[in-house]
Amino acid sequence: PQVTLPAGALAAAKAAKTPPDEFYCMRLLEATGLVVVPGSGFGQREGSWHFRTTFLPPDHQLEDVLGRLGTFHNKFLATYDTHSTEL
Numbered sequence: 551p552q553v554t555l556p557a558g559a560l561a562a563a564k565a566a567k568t569p570p571d572e573f574y575c576m577r578l579l580e581a582t583g584l585v586v587v588p589g590s591g592f593g594q595r596e597g598s599w600h601f602r603t604t605f606l607p608p609d610h611q612l613e614d615v616l617g618r619l620g621t622f623h624n625k626f627l628a629t630y631d632t633h634s635t636e637l
Contacts, residue, residue, distance in 0.1 A: 552600045553623070558630035571599040577626060582618045 555570060563573035572588040579585055589600035607615050 555599075556627055556631040559626065562630060569599065571601055574626065575601050578619070578622055581622050581625075584615065584619060584622075 553571075553574065555574065559573065560570050563570040566573060568576070569588060569590040571590050575586050575588045584603075584605075586601040586603040589602060592602070594600065605612070605615055
């Protein structure tokens with residue numbers, strides 16, 4: 551999926567010398583234990599960023615997994631600011 555990240559996250563990724571999608575994916579892993587793969591590793595079009603994922607939890611855990619992803623994303627946006635830039 552393509553995500554919109556705030557300018558602060560783009561700056562933090564640049565400071566870490568990490569592509570923005572990789573920065574996002576690593577923060578997601580650290581915060582939730584959910585593993586996604588940055589799209590920048592797949593030769594994507596210049597200036598476009600995304601991540602790839604496959605979630606395989608049992609049906610009864612899917613709502614929890616998606617909830618953790620949503621909660622992380624909202625906290626990530628709030629942490630890095632509210633001025634968004636399309637990523």
